[in-house]
Structure formats: C-alpha cells, structure tokens
Amino acid sequence: MRRAVRLEVAKFFSTRMWWVLLVLMAGYMAFLAGGMGFAFTATPQDAGIDASDPLATARAVYAVGTTLGYVFPAIIGTLAVTGDLRHRTIVPTLLADPSRTRLLVAKHLGALPVGLAYGLVGSLAAVGAGAALIALGGGDPMLDSPDVWRTVALSTVALTLWTLVGVGVGSVLSNQVAALVALLAFTQFVEPIARMGLTAGLGDAGGRVAAFLPGAAGDALAEGSIYSLMSPGSLLTWWQGALVLLGYAAVLTVAGRLTTFRRDLG
Amino acid sequence: MTASSAPPRTPARLSVRGLTKHFGTVRAVEDLTFDVSPGHVTGFLGPNGAGKTTTLRMLVGLTTPTAGTATIGGVRYTELTDPARTIGVALEASTFHPGRSARAHLQMFAPAAGADAARVEQLLALVGLTGDAHRRVGGYSTGMRQRLALATALLGDPDILVLDEPTNGLDPAGIAWLRSFMRGFADSGRTVLVSSHILSEVQHSVDDVVIVAHGRLVHASPLAALAALAVRTVTVDSPDRAALTDLVTRRGWASEPAGAGAPGALRLLHVRAAEIGAAAFAAGVELHLLTEDAPGLEDVFLRLTGQTTGVAA
Structure with a gap:
C-alpha cells in the first residue's frame, strides 16, 4: 500500500500539470478575493453587503476558494484517474500492483498532499489579495481575528476534500474529456442554478436539499462564505459539510470501482 | 544484466489453459492452451488480430477471461505476491505520459518494483536511452518507446519477460540487439515470451513457437519441428x-x-x-x-x- 501511494504521489509531481493548475488557481483566487474585498469595502451598497460587519465581509472574501475555486482541486483529482487511463500509465501501474481497490485507495491517499497544497495556496492567495484590497477599499482585513483564520483553515480542508471528490468523478467518468466537461458543467452551471432554483422553487424543503449539494457542503465547511452571508442559515454545519463532501468522494469512488474499474483496463 | 541479489528463485512456467475471451460476438481468443518453459525463448506468433495481445493482457490480469486460466508458476498474476520481481511485461508501446521523461517514468515505477536509482540508470544504459533520458517521452520515436517499455519491464529484475511486438518500430540494429538480449536472458535460465506477427523477426532467437490464428492455437512446437513442416x-x-x-x-x-x-x-x-x-x-x-x-x-x-x-x- 505504501508503494502504491508513493507511486500515485510521484505521478502528480512528475509532470507540469500540478503546478500549472496551482498557479492558475492562485491567480484566479487572488483576482476574485481582491475584487470582492475592494467592492465590499469601497462600495458596499453596490455589492449588497452589510459593511458594518467587517468580520463577515473578511470571511466571505477569504473563503472565495471554496465558493468559486474548488474546481481546480477537483480537476487535479479527476486527472489523477483519467490521465492514467488516457495515457495508459494504468498498465504499468496495475502490473506493479494488480489490486484495483488498492489502486483507488492509493489514489485518494496520494491526492491528499496535492489537495492540501491546492487548499493552502488557494486560501492564502485569497487572504493575501483579499486583505490587501479590503485595506485599500478602506475596510478592516480582520487578520487578527481567530474566526478569520478558522475560515482560512476550514477553507483549506474543503479544497483538500474537493481533490478527493475529483478522484471519485474520475473513477466514474473514465473518459478524460467527458469527466472534465461534466465537472465544469456541474460546478459552474448546474449546481449554482440548482442551489438557487431549489430554494426559490421549493422554499425551505428545497433549501434543505440544496444544502447537500457538494458546492454548498464546501461552503458550509469553510464557514462564513459569501453564500451564507447572502442567505443565512441555509447551510449545514462545518463538520456536516465535511462529511457530505467525503460522502460524495466515497460514493463516486465505489461506483467507479464497480463500473470502470471492474472492466478490462489499459 | 546482473544477477539478482535476491535468494535463488525457481523460474516459473507460464501456463495457459482453455483461455477464452469473447468481446460481444467477437471470439478474440478461443480455448487456447499452451505452456512456456523456463530457459526458453518462446515466440507467440500470429497475424494481426489473432488474439495475441488479448492473451497477454489476460495473462497479467488487465483483461478478465471469459473462460479458462493463465498462470505463472501455478498462480494467477493478480495473486502474485511480488509481480514485478516475478514477471516483467511490456505491452504495446505507449504506456507513458508524454509529459514525463524516460528517467522520471522509470524512477516513478522503481519503488513499486523494488528497484533503486542505480538500477534505473543501469537500465537506461542497457536499452541505450541514457542520452535521451531527460527528454519528455512525447518526443520519442516508436523505437525509443519500445526501449523504455523494455526497461520498465526489467525494473524488478524478473525471472520471466513478456514482450508484446517488441520489434515494432525498432531499426535493424535494435532488432539484432533485442534478439541477443532475449537469447542471453533465456540462457541464464530465465523465460521469455515474445509476440510477433512476423516470424522472421524472431525466428533467429526463439526456441519454441506458439502460433495462433483467429484466436485459436494452430501450432505449438520447438522451432525445429516447425521447419519440418516446410514443403520442399x-x-x-x-x-x-x-x-x-x-x-x-x-x-x-x-x-x-x-x-x-x-x-x-x-x-x-x-x-x-x-x-x-x-x-x-x-x-x-x-x-x-x-x-x-x-x-x-x-x-x-x-x-x-x-x-x-x-x-x-
């Protein structure tokens, strides 16, 4: 098992993809957090935010990774599985260790350090740019508040868990293009619409269902994201959010083990 | 090749019994039975589409047989305790990420095969890739990929070597080198199973032939017995x-x-x-x-x- 995990970690760090995506994510998170930080503090009335609560504002800005940036760790997790199939490195991998269950477990364990890197970089980029632009907009970055750092830490955990959800997606959708299209369509389009639609169309019941969508679970885990600012009380607690994300990762991976990974491979 | 420092191992016999694979209505492999003996180079021959690759994939557990078994020393590949040290396999050429260098590829798989960095360098030199080892595999020729596949198969210093169409894309010098390599490997008491769709590319290095067509065995014998079938x-x-x-x-x-x-x-x-x-x-x-x-x-x-x-x- 140790060898299998070591192989999966080596796969991440021996091509350029991991740092290309990481740099993209850092840039995107810095841009979004900076933009939000400045808009919330310089023109709060336009942003629809209650600027009298600098803590809520700061947390919403610093948690932008879990609100909008989670697609990056999800992609790198997906690629860990689909890339193996696409480039047929699954062949030497399974020749070295034929257990497919062990392979999927190793992919999750191997994705953890990568996910942690994405979580740290994504969260810290948001804090760095967000704090600077909040200050520039005349607000308080609240960097001395433990609650802010709690959100940063939880946001890091959420992004790490999103890598595991990505591994699950990749094990179900073995075609790399299909998996990435599905991932982008779901996270950028389907889920945001479903979250609003369920709440708007079905009221409280819909909102309770929407809270179990993976993006909502990630928001819940980070505590104090922009969503919870806009519709308070609509999210799960942080640990429930973590369990829901883990649940998605587990269910998708088991489904992948019973479909893609039961077939002839390579 | 250096001898393994591991305790002496008894070279195992590859044994295929009633192996069958149907893909829908296509009978890729049908009731195939043959053995591969230690100390021999066995040519696994047949035209394209005869079921050679499917057979080899079933041997190593990548493909599940419809019926029958393929075992290494009586054990299925998926039940081997240390597959990389028992049997080295190079399936058709590209099983590499194009963005990885040959060295990175070998170093990545080395720990799983119990190999160290020195072994990686030794294998790069053996297959003649030392000078290109730092380049990304995406820019490699088919012949270079074949060499890298062979080096990957040899990482665990296995007793059995299974090569699928290893001469594809190799230049004549490379083919000659591969022949003498396989010969030397078998002469040290180890086992080689090499597939090809061109008999003449392997006939100078094989002891035995297993010939398949349309997924079925048509002939299995020492090479000399095949020559006796030639019509004057x-x-x-x-x-x-x-x-x-x-x-x-x-x-x-x-x-x-x-x-x-x-x-x-x-x-x-x-x-x-x-x-x-x-x-x-x-x-x-x-x-x-x-x-x-x-x-x-x-x-x-x-x-x-x-x-x-x-x-x-």
Whole structure:
C-alpha cells in the first residue's frame, strides 16, 4: 500500500500539470478575493453587503476558494484517474500492483498532499489579495481575528476534500474529456442554478436539499462564505459539510470501482 | 544484466489453459492452451488480430477471461505476491505520459518494483536511452518507446519477460540487439515470451513457437519441428512445356503453377531437384529452369495461419 501511494504521489509531481493548475488557481483566487474585498469595502451598497460587519465581509472574501475555486482541486483529482487511463500509465501501474481497490485507495491517499497544497495556496492567495484590497477599499482585513483564520483553515480542508471528490468523478467518468466537461458543467452551471432554483422553487424543503449539494457542503465547511452571508442559515454545519463532501468522494469512488474499474483496463 | 541479489528463485512456467475471451460476438481468443518453459525463448506468433495481445493482457490480469486460466508458476498474476520481481511485461508501446521523461517514468515505477536509482540508470544504459533520458517521452520515436517499455519491464529484475511486438518500430540494429538480449536472458535460465506477427523477426532467437490464428492455437512446437513442416518445392520450366507436363503427370508429382516469379513454369512439391533432373534427362525433356526452393519458415507460418503468400496462388 505504501508503494502504491508513493507511486500515485510521484505521478502528480512528475509532470507540469500540478503546478500549472496551482498557479492558475492562485491567480484566479487572488483576482476574485481582491475584487470582492475592494467592492465590499469601497462600495458596499453596490455589492449588497452589510459593511458594518467587517468580520463577515473578511470571511466571505477569504473563503472565495471554496465558493468559486474548488474546481481546480477537483480537476487535479479527476486527472489523477483519467490521465492514467488516457495515457495508459494504468498498465504499468496495475502490473506493479494488480489490486484495483488498492489502486483507488492509493489514489485518494496520494491526492491528499496535492489537495492540501491546492487548499493552502488557494486560501492564502485569497487572504493575501483579499486583505490587501479590503485595506485599500478602506475596510478592516480582520487578520487578527481567530474566526478569520478558522475560515482560512476550514477553507483549506474543503479544497483538500474537493481533490478527493475529483478522484471519485474520475473513477466514474473514465473518459478524460467527458469527466472534465461534466465537472465544469456541474460546478459552474448546474449546481449554482440548482442551489438557487431549489430554494426559490421549493422554499425551505428545497433549501434543505440544496444544502447537500457538494458546492454548498464546501461552503458550509469553510464557514462564513459569501453564500451564507447572502442567505443565512441555509447551510449545514462545518463538520456536516465535511462529511457530505467525503460522502460524495466515497460514493463516486465505489461506483467507479464497480463500473470502470471492474472492466478490462489499459 | 546482473544477477539478482535476491535468494535463488525457481523460474516459473507460464501456463495457459482453455483461455477464452469473447468481446460481444467477437471470439478474440478461443480455448487456447499452451505452456512456456523456463530457459526458453518462446515466440507467440500470429497475424494481426489473432488474439495475441488479448492473451497477454489476460495473462497479467488487465483483461478478465471469459473462460479458462493463465498462470505463472501455478498462480494467477493478480495473486502474485511480488509481480514485478516475478514477471516483467511490456505491452504495446505507449504506456507513458508524454509529459514525463524516460528517467522520471522509470524512477516513478522503481519503488513499486523494488528497484533503486542505480538500477534505473543501469537500465537506461542497457536499452541505450541514457542520452535521451531527460527528454519528455512525447518526443520519442516508436523505437525509443519500445526501449523504455523494455526497461520498465526489467525494473524488478524478473525471472520471466513478456514482450508484446517488441520489434515494432525498432531499426535493424535494435532488432539484432533485442534478439541477443532475449537469447542471453533465456540462457541464464530465465523465460521469455515474445509476440510477433512476423516470424522472421524472431525466428533467429526463439526456441519454441506458439502460433495462433483467429484466436485459436494452430501450432505449438520447438522451432525445429516447425521447419519440418516446410514443403520442399522445385521450380521447373522447359521450352517444351507439353513434354514437361506429360513427364510430371507420368511421374505423379504434385504440381502447381509457379506464379508471377516464373510465368509458365511449374512448382513441384515433395520432390528433389536431382530426381526431376534425372527423370527429364531420361525422358529427353530439355529443361532451362530447375531451382530447388529453400523451405521457408515464413511460408509454413503463413500457411498455418491461413494467410495467402501471394506467390503460391
């Protein structure tokens, strides 16, 4: 098992993809957090935010990774599985260790350090740019508040868990293009619409269902994201959010083990 | 190749029993049974689509058989405790990420095979990739990928080597090198199973042949026994073709048109040139062509696998 995990970690760090995506994510998170930080503090009335609560504002800005940036760790997790199939490195991998269950477990364990890197970089980029632009907009970055750092830490955990959800997606959708299209369509389009639609169309019941969508679970885990600012009380607690994300990762991976990974491979 | 520092291992026999694989209505492999003996190079031969790769994939557990078993020393691949040290496998060329260098690829798989960095460098040198080891595999030729696949298969210093069409994309020097490498590997008491769709590319290095066509076994024997199946033929022609035909009929020799190579000439089967010459001389038939054709293994191979030679037609 140790060898299998070591192989999966080596796969991440021996091509350029991991740092290309990481740099993209850092840039995107810095841009979004900076933009939000400045808009919330310089023109709060336009942003629809209650600027009298600098803590809520700061947390919403610093948690932008879990609100909008989670697609990056999800992609790198997906690629860990689909890339193996696409480039047929699954062949030497399974020749070295034929257990497919062990392979999927190793992919999750191997994705953890990568996910942690994405979580740290994504969260810290948001804090760095967000704090600077909040200050520039005349607000308080609240960097001395433990609650802010709690959100940063939880946001890091959420992004790490999103890598595991990505591994699950990749094990179900073995075609790399299909998996990435599905991932982008779901996270950028389907889920945001479903979250609003369920709440708007079905009221409280819909909102309770929407809270179990993976993006909502990630928001819940980070505590104090922009969503919870806009519709308070609509999210799960942080640990429930973590369990829901883990649940998605587990269910998708088991489904992948019973479909893609039961077939002839390579 | 250096000998392994591990305790002596008994080279295992590869054993395929009733192996069958159906893809929907396609019978890729049908009731295939054969053995591969330690200390031998066994050629696994057949035309494209004969089921060779499917068989090898079932041997290593990538493909699940519809029926039958393939075992290594009596154990299925998926149940081997240390597969990389038991059997090294190079399936068709590209099982590499194009963005990884050859060195990075080998270093990545080395720990899983119990190999260290020195072993990686040793293998790069063995297959002649040291100078290109830092380059990304995406820019490699087919031959270089074949070499890298071989190096990957050898990481665990295995007792058995399984190579799927390893000569594809190799230049003549590379093929010659591979032949002597396989020979040396088998001479050290280890086992090689090498597939090819061209007999002549492996016939100088194999001891045994297993020939398949349409997923079925058509022949399995030592190479020498295959040569015995070759039909001896003599191409003969005369300015007086009627007299020649008459002579052939009287002698009861089997004949067929020699074809495009010698228009109008006859190819006589199962008879020596000396016998034909003597008979023609005795009958007063003038000959201006009397050639004993070397029995070609390739012809035997093509005949066994149901492929037409184009010449014998």
